[in-house]
Amino acid sequence: MAAAVVSTNGVATPSDWQDRYHHIDQILDRPGPRTDPSFLAGDEVKDFLRNSCKILVIGAGGLGCEILANLALSGFKDIHVIDMDTIDISNLNRQFLFRPADVGKAKAIVAAEFVMNRVPGVKVTPYYGKIQDKDDDYYVQFNLVICGLDSVEARRWINATLVNLVDPENPESLKPLIDGGTEGFKGQARVILPTVSSCYECSLDMLNKPTAFPICTIANTPRLPEHCIEWASVLEWPRVHADKKLDTDDPEHISWLYTIAAARAKEFKIEGVTWSLTQGVVKNVIPAIASTNAIIAASCCNEAFKIATSSAAYLNNYFMLIGTEGVYSYTFEHEKRDHCPVCGNESLEISINREWTVERLIEMLVEKQDIQIKKPSLSTPDKPIYFQSPPQLEEATRPNLEKKVADLVADGGEITVTATTLPFNLSLRITYT
Amino acid sequence: MTGSSHEFQDIEEATTALQSQPDNKTRRYDRQLRLWAASGQSALESSRILVISASATSSSVLKNLVLPGIGHFTILDHASVSHSDAGNNFFLEGFKSIGKSRAEEAVRLLSELNDGVEGKADTRTLESILDTQPEWFATFTLVITHNLEQTILEKLSSLLWSDDTYPPLAVIRSAGFLAEFFIQFHEHNIIESHSETSPSLRIDKPFPALLEHALSLDLSSMDPTEHGHIPYVTILVRALEDWKKKHDGNPPKSYAEKKEFKQGILALKVKYDEENFDEAEAQAYRCWSETKVPSEISALFSDPRLASLGPTSPPFFHLLAALRDFTLLPPYALPLSPTLPDMKSDTNNYIHLQRLYKTQAEEEKRVFKSLLTVPIEDSLVDSLVKNAHALQIMQGKKWGTFDSEKSALVNSLSVSPKETSTHLALSALFTLLSRQPDIPPTEEALRTEIQSVIGQGVELPEQLDDALGEIVRAPTAELPNVAAFLGGMVAQEVIKIITKQYVPANGYCVIDLIETWTGVIGN
Numbered sequence: 001m002a003a004a005v006v007s008t009n010g011v012a013t014p015s016d017w018q019d020r021y022h023h024i025d026q027i028l029d030r031p032g033p034r035t036d037p038s039f040l041a042g043d044e045v046k047d048f049l050r051n052s053c054k055i056l057v058i059g060a061g062g063l064g065c066e067i068l069a070n071l072a073l074s075g076f077k078d079i080h081v082i083d084m085d086t087i088d089i090s091n092l093n094r095q096f097l098f099r100p101a102d103v104g105k106a107k108a109i110v111a112a113e114f115v116m117n118r119v120p121g122v123k124v125t126p127y128y129g130k131i132q133d134k135d136d137d138y139y140v141q142f143n144l145v146i147c148g149l150d151s152v153e154a155r156r157w158i159n160a161t162l163v164n165l166v167d168p169e170n171p172e173s174l175k176p177l178i179d180g181g182t183e184g185f186k187g188q189a190r191v192i193l194p195t196v197s198s199c200y201e202c203s204l205d206m207l208n209k210p211t212a213f214p215i216c217t218i219a220n221t222p223r224l225p226e227h228c229i230e231w232a233s234v235l236e237w238p239r240v241h242a243d244k245k246l247d248t249d250d251p252e253h254i255s256w257l258y259t260i261a262a263a264r265a266k267e268f269k270i271e272g273v274t275w276s277l278t279q280g281v282v283k284n285v286i287p288a289i290a291s292t293n294a295i296i297a298a299s300c301c302n303e304a305f306k307i308a309t310s311s312a313a314y315l316n317n318y319f320m321l322i323g324t325e326g327v328y329s330y331t332f333e334h335e336k337r338d339h340c341p342v343c344g345n346e347s348l349e350i351s352i353n354r355e356w357t358v359e360r361l362i363e364m365l366v367e368k369q370d371i372q373i374k375k376p377s378l379s380t381p382d383k384p385i386y387f388q389s390p391p392q393l394e395e396a397t398r399p400n401l402e403k404k405v406a407d408l409v410a411d412g413g414e415i416t417v418t419a420t421t422l423p424f425n426l427s428l429r430i431t432y433t
Numbered sequence: 434m435t436g437s438s439h440e441f442q443d444i445e446e447a448t449t450a451l452q453s454q455p456d457n458k459t460r461r462y463d464r465q466l467r468l469w470a471a472s473g474q475s476a477l478e479s480s481r482i483l484v485i486s487a488s489a490t491s492s493s494v495l496k497n498l499v500l501p502g503i504g505h506f507t508i509l510d511h512a513s514v515s516h517s518d519a520g521n522n523f524f525l526e527g528f529k530s531i532g533k534s535r536a537e538e539a540v541r542l543l544s545e546l547n548d549g550v551e552g553k554a555d556t557r558t559l560e561s562i563l564d565t566q567p568e569w570f571a572t573f574t575l576v577i578t579h580n581l582e583q584t585i586l587e588k589l590s591s592l593l594w595s596d597d598t599y600p601p602l603a604v605i606r607s608a609g610f611l612a613e614f615f616i617q618f619h620e621h622n623i624i625e626s627h628s629e630t631s632p633s634l635r636i637d638k639p640f641p642a643l644l645e646h647a648l649s650l651d652l653s654s655m656d657p658t659e660h661g662h663i664p665y666v667t668i669l670v671r672a673l674e675d676w677k678k679k680h681d682g683n684p685p686k687s688y689a690e691k692k693e694f695k696q697g698i699l700a701l702k703v704k705y706d707e708e709n710f711d712e713a714e715a716q717a718y719r720c721w722s723e724t725k726v727p728s729e730i731s732a733l734f735s736d737p738r739l740a741s742l743g744p745t746s747p748p749f750f751h752l753l754a755a756l757r758d759f760t761l762l763p764p765y766a767l768p769l770s771p772t773l774p775d776m777k778s779d780t781n782n783y784i785h786l787q788r789l790y791k792t793q794a795e796e797e798k799r800v801f802k803s804l805l806t807v808p809i810e811d812s813l814v815d816s817l818v819k820n821a822h823a824l825q826i827m828q829g830k831k832w833g834t835f836d837s838e839k840s841a842l843v844n845s846l847s848v849s850p851k852e853t854s855t856h857l858a859l860s861a862l863f864t865l866l867s868r869q870p871d872i873p874p875t876e877e878a879l880r881t882e883i884q885s886v887i888g889q890g891v892e893l894p895e896q897l898d899d900a901l902g903e904i905v906r907a908p909t910a911e912l913p914n915v916a917a918f919l920g921g922m923v924a925q926e927v928i929k930i931i932t933k934q935y936v937p938a939n940g941y942c943v944i945d946l947i948e949t950w951t952g953v954i955g956n
């Protein structure tokens with residue numbers, strides 16, 4: 001029994017014992033029928049995977065915990081993980097690297113320690129914070145990025161960042177992005193080769209539209225328990241608590257909303273306001289289970305392994321799973337969108353009514369399924385139209401909100417849309433009807 | 434009205450009893466309770482799962498069952514941890530576990546995931562239990578095997594199939610990037626299928642209170658605000674009744690009539706922006722989709738067990754018999770669902786309509802209950818009435834039956850060539866390994882075996898080359914990612930079986946993690 005002893009964090013641990021990679025080496029020692037001829041079977045690929053490949057995992061939650069464990073067992077030894085969250089008791093039904101005693105601690109740190117303890121010789125470097133804290137110099141150091149996030153905004157950010165990173169002169173600058181997501185028994189995994197294949201922004205219109213209740217329904221004519229809960233959180237909380245911010249993670253706050261919503265429901269004879277529904281509505285809770293996360297995370301890591309080693313063809317490029325009725329899955333190639341504001345190179349043609357004001361145009365940009373920019377700032381090539389910030393500029397451009405777009409931009413003219421939350425510009429070509 | 438005081442009490446109860454903050458257990462399971470509710474959770478908590486071998490795949494399945502909180506699991510495995518086990522199973526402690534009992538190590542580490550779950554390691558051999566204590570298997574809710582040797586798997590599968598007091602059996606097989614699983618069960622009945630099709634609103638067959646309400650509206654002289662808040666259901670019932678009066682009692686039939694009916698609805702608008710009338714026009718198809726017993730449900734009524742129903746029959750069949758009898762009464766439909774979808778309206782109009790549906794649903798439930806010949810708990814009756822349109826009885830098969838049906842295999846090869854090829858390749862691998870465990874199979878030997886299974890003259894599809902090549906490349910490789918993928922897939926199906934919610938896969942679920950696809954065959 002030949003067990004090499006190496007040192008990690010100053011503690012001697014037996015690592016890379018004989019036959020440790022018995023299973024994986026069957027794949028790495030010889031090609032299969034669907035392996036690219038560039039595959040360097042044997043020591044060369046093992047050396048790259050185990051000694052030089054550097055991978056970044058974004059998110060240490062439901063998908064992230066699974067991803068870290070899978071990568072470590074697959075032979076990735078230099079893993080970095082970013083997560084800004086702390087552990088909540090409701091994570092414990094699936095985030096299997098955490099225990100009740102860990103509640104309140106940083107996910108990234110606890111997950112990294114757990115994996116390093118369990119899988120000898122693997123280095124996991126955690127960062128407890130936001131992905132936006134890091135710049136291009138940070139992201140450029142990785143060979144691959146895997147995303148297990150529940151936030152659309154964060155995904156758009158990392159997607160745009162990796163697309164911007166691509167320098168056509170330097171193939172190393174192209175960082176494959178593997179993205180996973182789940183909801184209940186459903187999930188999806190995809191491979192994005194920035195600038196080469198369809199990116200996250202290209203498929204924005206595939207997202208379900210979030211349910212939004214009209215304010216007049218909430219205020220005047222509620223029918224559903226959700227309407228009463230929205231009334232409590234959107235109208236009553238700010239009225240009663242003035243400047244105190246609603247913290248949807250605070251059970252006391254949820255209880256307050258629940259009490260208020262229940263009273264309103266009683267007044268209108270509406271049934272069905274419960275504590276759990278209240279929490280679900282105000283936090284936008286998505287059902288989540290260990291098994292679905294396991295499937296999607298495994299799929300993401302499997303793609304990472306195949307891309308890093310070239311040992312087999314990889315997913316081209318979208319895998320969608322629906323597990324509610326039997327096992328249904330669909331694998332397909334999602335096409336690039338010509339007018340993608342991130343990876344496309346054409347501006348988006350938009351035809352609007354000649355009477356539309358700037359404010360109306362902004363409303364459309366927020367709502368339109370393939371755009372969805374929360375706080376867009378608008379400018380023409382030579383002057384600002386409306387800026388959300390800084391305050392002085394906002395104030396200076398505010399009068400434009402009521403002006404007609406047609407008075408500011410000629411037919412066929414261009415408007416550039418930016419948003420502080422997204423690292424890209426969207427260029428619109430405006431025509432009038 | 435006699436029901437009114439009772440009804441009032443219901444509203445009071447439903448809207449005043451304030452719940453306190455959820456306890457720790459509810460908070461821990463919150464994200465899954467939103468999928469299968471307390472009833473599903475309690476089914477999970479009373480389940481006992483037997484897993485044969487503590488391989489990486491088996492441990493992954495268990496992880497995904499321990500986390501949501503099954504009651505008990507036993508790992509049956511007499512092996513000790515090998516060097517290669519220690520390298521690919523997260524529920525072993527790497528080098529430290531080598532040489533220790535594989536079952537005990539895995540049970541110890543899996544148990545850390547959830548204090549509420551009982552785990553047990555059993556280091557006997559499967560052979561000895563099959564020989565001396567077959568009844569032991571009946572103490573479990575479900576049995577799971579991974580890459581179990583063919584001969585003993587056949588023995589286990591035959592035993593568990595021999596009598597329906599034995600539990601379902603999940604059979605998992607994998608080699609390199611290829612895998613499949615099959616769940617052997619005799620029958621699986623589902624009430625809460627969480628179907629996405631919604632039950633009928635009975636617009637074409639309105640119950641008396643609904644019809645009366647729709648006819649009582651004076652649309653022409655109504656206050657305009659009120660007019661803009663009439664729910665589409667009421668509009669449609671009214672418009673359909675008015676139409677029928679002018680058309681010998683018939684609903685719109687031809688395309689032209691349907692178009693005319695829709696235009697008639699829009700013509701009722703008093704203001705151009707009345708969204709409720711737009712909604713009514715969009716939903717007008719409900720007027721000519723006849724409310725009747727769906728054919729899948731009436732098919733269940735011919736089940737022979739309804740004819741021989743006795744006091745010891747399972748509650749499901751008593752409920753089904755009552756449902757059949759209910760549909761023999763006017764309006765010859767399933768019991769009305771108490772849930773009304775949201776629609777453009779205001780509080781008073783919507784809540785009033787909701788009360789009409791609720792009251793009628795209560796009444797129909799009372800009739801339904803009177804047709805039951807044995808007492809059945811209310812929650813089950815409620816659930817049946819709510820889900821009557823989507824009940825399912827699934828008939829399963831014995832593991833391996835598919836491989837003995839040449840014509841089914843040949844047909845499957847032409848309909849689903851890549852799935853069937855992968856299945857045949859995996860089956861051939863395990864057959865050969867069982868004959869000569871230490872000899873890695875060649876592509877030729879596998880092909881010969883497959884040809885003998887499906888018949889000599891049958892042409893093999895080119896997709897088979899891809900599968901065979903991968904099998905020969907890595908015949909005994911249990912890749913961590915494939916193990917994790919299977920762990921999720923199988924756990925998900927097991928949860929559906931245990932909770933009797935959602936619809937499990939029936940047949941062989943075949944998986945290729947090179948191109949990343951799954952497909953179900955042999956059902």
Ligand SMILES: [Zn+2]
Pocket residue numbers: 198199200201202203336337340341342343344
């Ligand atoms: Zn794009």
